[in-house]
Amino acid sequence: MIRAICKDMAILSRKSVPATREDVQVLDDLLDTLRANADGCVGLAANMIGVNKRIIAFSIGPVNIGMINPVITKRNRPYDTEEGCLSLEGVRQTKRYESIEVEFLDRNFKQHKQIFTDFTAQIIQHEVDHCEGIII
Template sequence: MVKNIVKDTEFLQRPSEPATRKDKKVAEDLLDTLKANSVACVGLAANMIGVSKCIIAVQVGKYNVAMFNPKIVRHSAESAEVMEGCLSLLGQRPAKRYEWIEVEYQDIKFKPQKQRFTGFTAEIIQHEIDHCQGILI
């Protein structure tokens, strides 16, 4: 189900709780909401739809992928300052992002995954993981 985007910064700055298998519906709602906002959005975190759980949905190539409890376990030494936007905030702001990251997470079937992401996809994931930690750009 497509959900409204939360713009309350006080709510968005609260760290999210770990997600469980019971939160699969939240991930499905995130994926539906990401698809509905695809013109202006490439990633969402559950708190952006009003649920304080550590779940993100990101565009990876042609596909939208849900990640439960994503954690960056390795990253490049190199980083860059980029300008990012967010559906929950007006305008763009600078953010420091690693060039590549390795992420451990559970997929939509709650199977453990470990994957390396580079470039813009890595940037999106870092932005959404920040949301899970209550960090806004």
């Protein structure tokens, strides 16, 4: 289901709680909402649709990927950049890393550990920040 984008700072600034198997529908809603906003969005976190769960979705080209309970375990090569967000107005300065390692569960709750680089790594970092209640 396509959900409205949350702009409430009280919701966005709360740290998300771990997701369970009962929360898979939230991942589906995130993926539907990401597709519906594809013209101006490359990633979403569950709190951006008003759900306080540690779930993110993002695009790599035409492919949309979901992660449940993502945790960044390694960061390499920091850089400064500007980012925008559907939940916020304008762009803001932030620090990101060119390469990250992420541990996460897929929709079947299978454990993964994967390295991401460049823009994909930046998107994931932005969405994981949302899970931590960090607003750029």
